[in-house]
Amino acid sequence: MAGQAPAAAWPDAARDADDTLAWLRLASAPGIGPVTVRLLLAAFGLPQQVFTQSVEALSSVVPRKLAAAVLAAPGATLNQALAKTLAWLEQPGNHLLTLVDPRYPVRLLDLTDPPPLLYIKGDPAALARPALAIVGARAATAQGKADAEAFGRSFSLAGQTVVSGLALGVDAAAHEGGLAGEGGTVAVIGTGADRVYPARHLKLAHRIAEHGAIVSEFPLGMQGFKDNFPRRNRLIAALARGVLVVEAAARSGSLITARLAADLGREVFAIPGSIHAPLSRGCHFLIRQGAKLVESPEDVMEEFGLSVQLEKVTNSVPMRSKVTDDPLLAVLTHEPLTLDTLCERSGLAPEMLATRLLELELEGRAERLPGNLFRSLS
Known part of the structure; x- marks a missing residue:
């Protein structure tokens, strides 16, 4: 980006062990979340400065119990985490971005609770590119996966990075589409950046890291606990300028992502389907709530002035509305x-x-x- 030094010239904050220890210590203090971390940083400066304060000083910003937890001496567990993180950072393509790193994605600062730390495999610059998110059902239909891949390919060919969550179904298909164009793809995950979940996406994860980035706010070694994924979803919503929901059940994590996107002022799009299809209900709900009904990539990209790119991408998209030549598919419905x-x-x-x-x-x-x-x- 204009006015910024190339990424290679930026010192990786994680290469200073003392600085890394201070950030890890602050971010992992018991009971301390991203909001509290941001309050402490705003009041006292960088983490190392926070740790020079007294309990009384910190108590002017956070409850005394939390202040004491912040200043507690680091134990063996934290020291082990530091050693593990420093070893991970020695591997090519691994990065740790803090809130003050010039490479930290500005769009995440729209959140009330931006992660203090981002663990990244791949190119950190991928998180700063214009992006569109594609989310949807894990148990997606064949048509849903085909749509996700085709829309992702079109977005990427138009120079938009495709953001998704590396899950089964729609997410994986969206990433595959994103890998087909110059925009590339970013996977926001709900585990530590040293893990791949689900395991069957190991090869896909390696390709994403080579042509984009994998990003996590969770410490290394973190497993894919259920509560991690709503937190992941807010990052997907924040990183993109718009979110497309391909297929979603009435109660779906994709609806959470769409709501978070709308709250952040991002555009929300949804692909409609049959009124008899369970995986269309979430999309229809979003459309009733004001999401834009879309049938092609043009419907999304025209919102962002990308129409000049459409000629080269539209022919690749299989549309749901096309009449099939298969006599069975022509009569087979969602009604048994x-x-x-x-x-x-x-x-x-x-x-x-x-x-x-x-x-x-x-x-x-x-x-x-x-x-x-x-x-x-x-």
Whole structure:
């Protein structure tokens, strides 16, 4: 960015062991969260200056119990965490950004609780690029994953970094799309940056780190606890200028991300689906709440003045509204249907129908229900 030194010229804050110890000590003090850390920094300066204060001085900003916890001498656990972090930082591509690092993404400062520390694998500059987030169901349909990948590819080809959460389903597909263009992709994770969850995404995580960044606010070694993911979602919302929800159930973490994005003044977009599809309910709820209904990448990118880029990206997107040439897909709905009904409406012979239904099941585009009923998942 104009007016800033190249990233290579910036000293990595984590290379100063004393400075790193002070940041880790402050961020990991019992009962101390990002909001309290920011209050202490605003009042006293950098962490090392915080630790020169008395309990009485800190108590003017935080409750006395928290002040005592901050000033407690670091124990073996913290010293082990420091050693582990310093060893991790010796590995190529690993970075630790503090709130005062010039590379810290400015958009995260819109949060009331920006993380004091960001652990990054990859290029920290990826977090400062114009970005669009894509989120959705882990148990996404084949069509949902195809949409996420196609929209992600289009965004990335238009120079937008694709932000998502490395989860199964929509997230993984969005990252794959982001890797196809110059915008690249950023994965915000709910574990320590030295872990990959789910494990099956190990190769994908390596590719993301090579062509973008993996970012976490959690200390190294942190497992994927349930409460971590809502915290992760707020970072996804903050890093992007807009959030697209591809598929989501009525109660979905993607709706949390969308709400957080709206609260931050980001644009929210949602892809509609069948009224009978459970994974369309969350998107329909968002649309009723004011999210923009989208059917193509143009619908998203025109909001940000990116129409000049559309010619090269629109032909790659499989649209839900296109009429299919498959006679079975043309009649298969989200409402369960019997074999006799499908045979009558599709015109397929029973043996051909059975073969085609099995193929669609294996592709994740159809589901067999009790009573030998079938419904579409796309």
